[in-house]
Amino acid sequence: MLSQHDRPMRDWLALLPPTLAVGGISYYSYQTYKKAQCAGNGQVNTSIRKDINKVVDFIDIEDITEKAVLCRCWKSKNWPYCDGAHGPHNKATGDNTGPVVVRHKENK
Ligand code: FES
Incomplete structure (x- = not known):
């Protein structure tokens, strides 16, 4: 039988799985968001001359x-x-x- 003294520790351990699940989901969401911010829709060029099909520059x-x-x-x-x-x-x-x-x- 658990004493009154052991019960708070057991309560804290019960919080561990949901805390890890929320932490894992948060971390995965952040990584996905960060990746989307960096890559746009897989495009490297997010702003330069988007009105043309291909950006080509010539410098003599x-x-x-x-x-x-x-x-x-x-x-x-x-x-x-x-x-x-x-x-x-x-x-x-x-x-x-x-x-x-x-x-x-x-x-x-
Ligand atoms: S390499 Fe793009 S601004 Fe310097």
Whole structure:
């Protein structure tokens, strides 16, 4: 027979399964939400020239004086150039994107 002293402990243990279930569901929901926020509907480009079928940019190599820093995260407001938007994106999502830097060999 349990004493009055043992009963509160047993009551607390009874709360463990529902607490774990709610915690697990919350964690799974958060991960799903986070993934949806990052990927949109599986699209990488969520905002740049969405009115056309394919975003293609041309930069003449002769026009690059020292270097060109080009966006690869699709978050730049100065597309196709990097504006540093990859930093907040990486912080928010855990991603590791960054620009591609095109430079003349002598400017290394
Ligand atoms: S803003 Fe996209 S790579 Fe920097």
